[in-house]
Amino acid sequence: MSVRRTDPYIWVTWLTKLLAGESQCEWAAWFRAHHSDYDRLPSDFDLAAWTVEHNELVQLRREQLLDEGWQVYVEDENAFKRIGKTGIVVSGKPDILSLRDGKAVIEDCKTGRPRTSDQLQVLVYMLLLPIGDPRCVGAKLSGRVTYRSGGMDIPAGSVDAVFRAKFVELVQRIGGEKPLPKNPVWSECRWCDIGPADCLYRVDQPPESAEAQTDLF
Ligand code: SF4
Numbered sequence: 001m002s003v004r005r006t007d008p009y010i011w012v013t014w015l016t017k018l019l020a021g022e023s024q025c026e027w028a029a030w031f032r033a034h035h036s037d038y039d040r041l042p043s044d045f046d047l048a049a050w051t052v053e054h055n056e057l058v059q060l061r062r063e064q065l066l067d068e069g070w071q072v073y074v075e076d077e078n079a080f081k082r083i084g085k086t087g088i089v090v091s092g093k094p095d096i097l098s099l100r101d102g103k104a105v106i107e108d109c110k111t112g113r114p115r116t117s118d119q120l121q122v123l124v125y126m127l128l129l130p131i132g133d134p135r136c137v138g139a140k141l142s143g144r145v146t147y148r149s150g151g152m153d154i155p156a157g158s159v160d161a162v163f164r165a166k167f168v169e170l171v172q173r174i175g176g177e178k179p180l181p182k183n184p185v186w187s188e189c190r191w192c193d194i195g196p197a198d199c200l201y202r203v204d205q206p207p208e209s210a211e212a213q214t215d216l217f
Pocket residue numbers: 025027028182183184185188189192193194199200201202203
C-alpha cells in the first residue's frame with residue numbers, strides 16, 4: 001500500500017528525463033514525489049552489474065583527478081538536500097566534486113550511451129549543490145559528464161535564466177498537489193516500477209506496427 005509523504009520529495013533523476021523530453025509520464029514523477037513507499041514491481045535492470053561498472057568508472061576518474069592534483073570528493077560526500085520555500089525538497093548526489101586553483105567541477109559518470117538527460121542532471125547539480133556548500137564558495141563552477149569513451153565539459157554559463165525557469169516550473173508542478181498527466185506507453189511503462197495497485201494504465205506490450213502496402217517506392 002502506498003504511503004503519502006508529508007512534504008514532497010524529488011530525487012534529481014526524476015526530473016532530468018522529463019526536462020530532456022526523454023520521458024513524458026509526469027504522473028510517475030509526481031506520484032514518487034508524494035509517496036514514500038508503494039508496491040514496486042520487480043525490474044529487469046541488473047542493479048548489481050550497474051553498480052560495479054559505475055563504481056569502477058568513478059574510482060578511475062577519482063584516481064585521474066588526484067594524480068592531476070585536484071582535491072576530490074565522491075558520492076556520499078556530495079549528497080545534498082535543498083528545501084524550497086514551498087516545502088518541496090529536491091535531493092541528489094553528484095558522483096564527483098573536484099577542487100583546484102579556485103575551480104570547482106561537478107561531475108557525473110555514466111556507463112550507458114550518452115543522453116541529453118546526462119548533461120541536464122549535471123546542470124541541476126550545478127544549480128543546487130553550491131547552495132549552502134562551503135566547498136563551492138568563491139569557486140568558478142563548471143560541470144562534466146564522464147563516459148567510458150571520454151568526457152563532455154559543461155561550462156558555467158550553461159546554468160542560465162532559461163534553464164532555471166524550466167527547472168523551477170517542473171519542480172513546482174511535480175511537487176504540487178495537483179496530479180500530473182500519465183503517459184501510458186510501452187517504452188516508458190517497461191522501465192516503471194509503479195505497480196498496478198497505484199497505476200492501472202500500465203502498457204505491458206510493445207505496439208504493433210500498422211502495415212500497409214505502398215507504391216511510393
Ligand atoms: S506504469 Fe506507465 S502510465 Fe503508469 S506511472 Fe508508470 S510510466 Fe506512467
